[in-house]
Amino acid sequence: MTTTVHKIAVLPGDGIGPEVVDATLMVLDAAQKTGLVHLEYLKGDAGFDSIKKFGTNLPEKTVEMMKRTSACLKGPMTTPEEPGTPRSAAVTMRSLFNLYANVRPARTLPNVTALNPGIDLIVVRENTEGLYSGKEFEVTPGVGVAMKIITRAASERIAKFALELAMKRRKKLAFVHKANILKITDGIFKQSVLDVAKDYPDVELEDLHIDAAAMQLIRRPESFDVMVTMNLYGDILSDEAAAAVGGLGVAAGANIGETYGMFEPVHGSAPKYTGQNKVNPVATIEAGRMMLDYLGESKAANLVEKATTSVLKEGKVLTYDLGGKARTSDVGKAIAEKVVSLK
Numbered sequence: 001m002t003t004t005v006h007k008i009a010v011l012p013g014d015g016i017g018p019e020v021v022d023a024t025l026m027v028l029d030a031a032q033k034t035g036l037v038h039l040e041y042l043k044g045d046a047g048f049d050s051i052k053k054f055g056t057n058l059p060e061k062t063v064e065m066m067k068r069t070s071a072c073l074k075g076p077m078t079t080p081e082e083p084g085t086p087r088s089a090a091v092t093m094r095s096l097f098n099l100y101a102n103v104r105p106a107r108t109l110p111n112v113t114a115l116n117p118g119i120d121l122i123v124v125r126e127n128t129e130g131l132y133s134g135k136e137f138e139v140t141p142g143v144g145v146a147m148k149i150i151t152r153a154a155s156e157r158i159a160k161f162a163l164e165l166a167m168k169r170r171k172k173l174a175f176v177h178k179a180n181i182l183k184i185t186d187g188i189f190k191q192s193v194l195d196v197a198k199d200y201p202d203v204e205l206e207d208l209h210i211d212a213a214a215m216q217l218i219r220r221p222e223s224f225d226v227m228v229t230m231n232l233y234g235d236i237l238s239d240e241a242a243a244a245v246g247g248l249g250v251a252a253g254a255n256i257g258e259t260y261g262m263f264e265p266v267h268g269s270a271p272k273y274t275g276q277n278k279v280n281p282v283a284t285i286e287a288g289r290m291m292l293d294y295l296g297e298s299k300a301a302n303l304v305e306k307a308t309t310s311v312l313k314e315g316k317v318l319t320y321d322l323g324g325k326a327r328t329s330d331v332g333k334a335i336a337e338k339v340v341s342l343k
Contacts (some may be wrong), residue, residue: 005038006217006295008067009072014047015269016328017075023281023332024073024288027304030336032089034343035302037292042069046089047077057089063096068126071291072262075284076269085133089208090255093262094127099255100154101161103290104238104266106221107160110313112246112322118222118251119245124165125234126158126189127255132231150185150230153312155192161256162228163200170227173197174206176233189230217241249280249321252287254294261294263287277327280319282308306337 010025012018031037044062051057057077066072072093079088086092093099102125108114117304129149136146159175166173175193179186190207197205208216211235217224217237221244227237242251248267255262265283273279285308292301317334318324326334 003038005040006071006297007040007042007069008291009062009069010041011062011072011074011077012043012045013075013077013269014049014224015078015274017047017074017077017269019277019328020075020265020279020281020284021075023328024284026123026250026329026332026336027307027339028162028288028292029287030307030339031292031300031304033340034303036303036343037295037297046074048080051080051086057086057316058092064304065262066093066097071260071294073284073288073291074262074264076265076267077270078271088266090262091132091134094255097257097260099257100126100128100157100254100261101254102234102238103254103256104166104234104241104251105247105286105290106238106241108245109313110309111318112250112312114246115218115244118220121221121224121241122165122169122226122236123128123238123241123251124158124162124226126154126230126319128231129154130231133234148182148185150188152188152192155189155194158197158228159193162226163197163203163210166203166226170225171202172204172206174208174213174224174227175239176208176210176227176229178210178233180209186230193228203227213237214240219233221245247321248283249319249342250282252283252285252290254287254290256294256333261291263291263294276319277329279328280321281328281331282312285332295311303339303342304335306342307335310338310342311335 012021044065077089104123107120131148133149138144177186177190179190251266253266289301289304311334317326
């Protein structure tokens, strides 16, 4: 039995965030009942609703609270699109905590419609630069310029992360870019991957342009193991990969740095469903599982994975997007009960 108590920042967010986070906490609490893991939750404000209260979507007191924890479970948060409004809370967190690796698995699950029954891939996305640096300005009225910032240091770091991950899996790495057009920025990324890969001769490399990668992800998704790319491309490809295995309702993401990890569902806050207790919490539960794995609690993480797979396979408690009528809380309760019974 583990005796380590992990302090976890819990940011419910807004829209459907509190509902899917509550369902996930049911599952994490069940894992704690087994004695395999011990967690202490520190809840904080963040997201769209915090803008009106605090003038920002990531209050300083929340940041200070996060600094006292080992990892963060983050619910979906609405990002305003108007010029001058705060940038995405997730993007801010990635910057503040240097969470340079965005890790988004996509695998076929029971009773979830997928393009292919054998999909099991991970998109690794550089998280700190590229077009998501947010360096843009209007030169003259109606003429905007955005800076795509790519550095060799960040490119080598994400390449090493992806190659290490590939070594633990099937030893295949596809690296995605558009260096034939963006010869400097994407060229730096491409060359960085090739240089770092020299230290990993056992990993099979596949060189793909972003447009070709998008097509091949539909044509042969089962052939991919680990994909690594820059920020914007990774955002697009990971959502496409999620669609290939059933949609955003089952897709989770990890944001990992040297000393901290933030875990979240890939989907947004879906304000139109707020309070209806109907959306699929599996993505957030999967984010919680990834967090357990990050914390070194592999036994608890494996138990949550088995429980989730078991509930999906039984097909009795499924939300509307998977053809069922179960509520968000019903799914959380069913997986939590399965965690206890499987132990």
